[in-house]
Amino acid sequence: MTGAQILIESLKREGVKVIFGYPGGQVLPIFDALYDSDIKFILPRHEQAAAHAADGYARATGKPGVCLATSGPGATNLTTGIATAYMDSIPMIAITGQVKSFLIGNDAFQEADVTGITRPITKHNYLVKDVKDLARTIHEAFHICSTGRPGPVLIDIPSDIQTQTAEFVWPEDVVMRSYKPTYFGHPGQIKKAAKLIAASRRPIIYAGGGVITSSAERELKMLAEKLNAPLTWTLMGIGCFPATHALSLGMLGMHGTAYANHAIMESDLIIAVGARFDDRVTGKLDTFAPGAKIIHIDIDPSSISKNVKVDVPIVGDAKNILGQLLEEIKGVLDTGDWLKMIAGWKKKYPLSYKESGTRIKPQYVIEQLDAITKGKAIITTEVGQNQMWAAQWYKYTQPRTFISSGGLGTMGFGFPAAMGVKVAFPDKIVFDVAGDGSIQMNIQELATCVCNKINVKVAILNNGYLGMVRQWQELFYKRRYSHVCLTGPDFVKLAESYGAAGIRVTKKEDVSSAIEKAIAIDNVVFIDFRVEPEENVFPMVPAGEAINKFIGGLA
Amino acid sequence: MKHTISVLVENKFGVLARIAGLFSARGYNISSLAVSETLDPTISYLTMVVDAKDEGILEQIKKQLNKLIDVITVTDFTKKGYIDRELVLLKVQCPAKDKGKLESTVKKFTARVIQNKKNVFVVEVMGSQDDISRSLDAFNRFGIKELIRTGKIAIASL
Numbered sequence: 001m002t003g004a005q006i007l008i009e010s011l012k013r014e015g016v017k018v019i020f021g022y023p024g025g026q027v028l029p030i031f032d033a034l035y036d037s038d039i040k041f042i043l044p045r046h047e048q049a050a051a052h053a054a055d056g057y058a059r060a061t062g063k064p065g066v067c068l069a070t071s072g073p074g075a076t077n078l079t080t081g082i083a084t085a086y087m088d089s090i091p092m093i094a095i096t097g098q099v100k101s102f103l104i105g106n107d108a109f110q111e112a113d114v115t116g117i118t119r120p121i122t123k124h125n126y127l128v129k130d131v132k133d134l135a136r137t138i139h140e141a142f143h144i145c146s147t148g149r150p151g152p153v154l155i156d157i158p159s160d161i162q163t164q165t166a167e168f169v170w171p172e173d174v175v176m177r178s179y180k181p182t183y184f185g186h187p188g189q190i191k192k193a194a195k196l197i198a199a200s201r202r203p204i205i206y207a208g209g210g211v212i213t214s215s216a217e218r219e220l221k222m223l224a225e226k227l228n229a230p231l232t233w234t235l236m237g238i239g240c241f242p243a244t245h246a247l248s249l250g251m252l253g254m255h256g257t258a259y260a261n262h263a264i265m266e267s268d269l270i271i272a273v274g275a276r277f278d279d280r281v282t283g284k285l286d287t288f289a290p291g292a293k294i295i296h297i298d299i300d301p302s303s304i305s306k307n308v309k310v311d312v313p314i315v316g317d318a319k320n321i322l323g324q325l326l327e328e329i330k331g332v333l334d335t336g337d338w339l340k341m342i343a344g345w346k347k348k349y350p351l352s353y354k355e356s357g358t359r360i361k362p363q364y365v366i367e368q369l370d371a372i373t374k375g376k377a378i379i380t381t382e383v384g385q386n387q388m389w390a391a392q393w394y395k396y397t398q399p400r401t402f403i404s405s406g407g408l409g410t411m412g413f414g415f416p417a418a419m420g421v422k423v424a425f426p427d428k429i430v431f432d433v434a435g436d437g438s439i440q441m442n443i444q445e446l447a448t449c450v451c452n453k454i455n456v457k458v459a460i461l462n463n464g465y466l467g468m469v470r471q472w473q474e475l476f477y478k479r480r481y482s483h484v485c486l487t488g489p490d491f492v493k494l495a496e497s498y499g500a501a502g503i504r505v506t507k508k509e510d511v512s513s514a515i516e517k518a519i520a521i522d523n524v525v526f527i528d529f530r531v532e533p534e535e536n537v538f539p540m541v542p543a544g545e546a547i548n549k550f551i552g553g554l555a
Numbered sequence: 556m557k558h559t560i561s562v563l564v565e566n567k568f569g570v571l572a573r574i575a576g577l578f579s580a581r582g583y584n585i586s587s588l589a590v591s592e593t594l595d596p597t598i599s600y601l602t603m604v605v606d607a608k609d610e611g612i613l614e615q616i617k618k619q620l621n622k623l624i625d626v627i628t629v630t631d632f633t634k635k636g637y638i639d640r641e642l643v644l645l646k647v648q649c650p651a652k653d654k655g656k657l658e659s660t661v662k663k664f665t666a667r668v669i670q671n672k673k674n675v676f677v678v679e680v681m682g683s684q685d686d687i688s689r690s691l692d693a694f695n696r697f698g699i700k701e702l703i704r705t706g707k708i709a710i711a712s713l
Contacts, residue, residue, distance in 0.1 A: 115569065116572070119569075119572065119573060119576050120576055120580055123624070124624040127568075127569070144624060176624070177627055178564075178565055178624060178625055178626055178627040179624050300622070301618050301621070301622075302615065302618035302619050302621075302622050305611070305614065306615060
């Protein structure tokens with residue numbers, strides 16, 4: 001077999017169903033092998049979109065997403081997508097062509113040091129220098145990307161390696177003396193954690209993306225119910241616990257609910273599960289939850305005690321550890337007074353926004369989207385206000401239904417990610433909640449969606465601004481709106497020019513019928529919601545403040 | 556505070572870049588670094604001395620090193636007994652009248668004169684970092700024209 005054929009055969013053995021990729025000079029042998037392959041191939045219109053689509057596919061399915069690009073600019077265009085996946089611990093395989101191995105380092109045409117460039121944004125990467133190493137490398141790469149704390153792995157393959165031949169030998173096992181993630185919690189730590197829990201009167205569970213990665217939502221719910229403990233989640237944790245549950249506090253942090261933030265600040269015990277105490281969550285560190293002991297469950301030891309000092313660290317897989325904890329915890333906690341206190345905050349500081357006649361409030365669009373899809377759609381987001389409103393106002397009840405660039409905050413993520421999600425789940429309703437700024441960062445994917453009949457729906461919350469930056473300028477820079485005003489395009493005409501459908505909505509009363517219509521149309525649909533231009537995302541904790549110091553939005 | 560850490564890694568290209576990148580990305584400084592193959596040619600042994608402001612940074616350094624796929628083990632010698640050595644080559648300026656003094660200094664630090672041309676002596680000193688710094692003070696009285704050191708290597712005590 002040639003190297004290219006070995007690659008395709010190895011991908012098949014790994015169960016790869018779809019590749020998002022873009023051809024070019026140094027991947028021609030791979031594309032020739034793809035010509036005979038039954039792996040589905042989606043050709044986006046920009047390599048960055050290939051990476052985001054593979055990422056979206058991975059977030060929706062839990063299986064590694066695969067993207068492919070040529071050397072040099074093809075590979076560098078992938079990097080934003082790779083970094084996005086890295087920050088959110090998403091299993092992804094990026095395959096790049098490289099100039100012929102004997103030309104590496106010669107500044108050959110379309111050469112870039114791709115393993116060098118991607119070293120800090122991949123979990124691991126490889127430059128394959130011998131065709132005989134190819135199958136084993138691919139097997140290792142899939143193992144690394146999907147186990148432990150997942151993350152993207154890049155494989156750089158010089159084009160001469162793609163054409164050299166070798167016998168295809170598929171390694172059955174991956175044997176790596178240097179990579180052995182810990183999956184079960186240390187029994188001593190579990191006992192210590194159970195003790196802290198038994199002594200707690202004001203516990204709170206703080207759940208992050210790790211719960212979703214390890215499919216621990218069932219165990220998480222059992223723990224919350226067993227302890228009768230309130231639960232809050234991070235942006236990445238959305239969907240790990242039903243938003244409709246009585247113990248749910250919604251998201252915490254900078255744009256979290258006031259009651260979630262008050263609860264974590266007043267708690268006496270934080271049980272952190274697969275979350276990493278990010279600065280958007282903790283606010284000013286030395287004021288964070290002063291009276292709380294902390295149990296921190298995470299598969300990545302380097303996430304523990306990185307930002308906050310932890311009392312009981314437990315390294316391992318969330319699902320296993322929660323199972324171990326559930327066995328260890330005897331008896332119930334009396335959290336009655338605590339829940340009453342929280343109910344008081346919920347009543348005093350509900351999530352809210354002000355109506356304004358017939359004008360469209362962006363929050364209202366999300367509420368209607370939730371009502372019409374009954375919380376069952378898969379929502380992807382761009383980054384900024386659209387992302388926060390989609391996080392706050394849609395009631396997610398299932399994991400892997402909110403797909404958003406949390407760590408890196410990549411504008412232009414949502415649309416191609418939605419494409420990847422829809423390829424994985426063609427029968428689900430997939431909505432990208434976008435802003436008029438972000439959608440233009442990968443708008444060329446309209447062509448990909450239309451031509452492959454990937455019928456995603458895009459709800460553009462069009463306020464004519466780069467809304468979140470404008471909000472910060474309004475609040476912290478005396479309304480000096482520096483370069484945040486956007487004009488055009490006509491999104492309806494634009495969608496139509498690609499063969500998609502476009503709907504414009506300017507009145508509140510037309511919002512729900514537009515959403516219904518968009519769902520009914522058997523095509524890609526852009527809905528251009530002309531929303532209140534200067535609406536802000538509230539509540540808001542200014543960066544670097546204690547997370548119970550809110551501005552705005554509190555009735 | 557300075558800490559001595561030894562790291563066993565897969566002997567592959569790019570591993571040193573990964574380790575260097577880990578430090579540079581976080582603004583941590585490596586004071587010294589010595590790398591070589593071990594008896595097992597697939598494994599390399601790194602001894603590094605790092606300057607960590609506090610315990611938290613030291614912990615992060617160790618955890619981040621362990622997180623690298625090609626790192627096999629990380630040993631922090633800070634709280635363990637260990638033996639360390641460093642090799643230094645010096646060019647010492649010494650007028651003829653002081654040659655006797657230089658020879659006794661060489662003897663005192665079990666150093667060796669490897670070459671001598673006119674008033675310049677190439678001296679080899681080997682020892683623990685403490686020995687080295689004391690010897691450098693002594694040789695500096697003559698005038699050190701040039702100095703090169705290997706960086707510390709360390710092995711756990713018996």
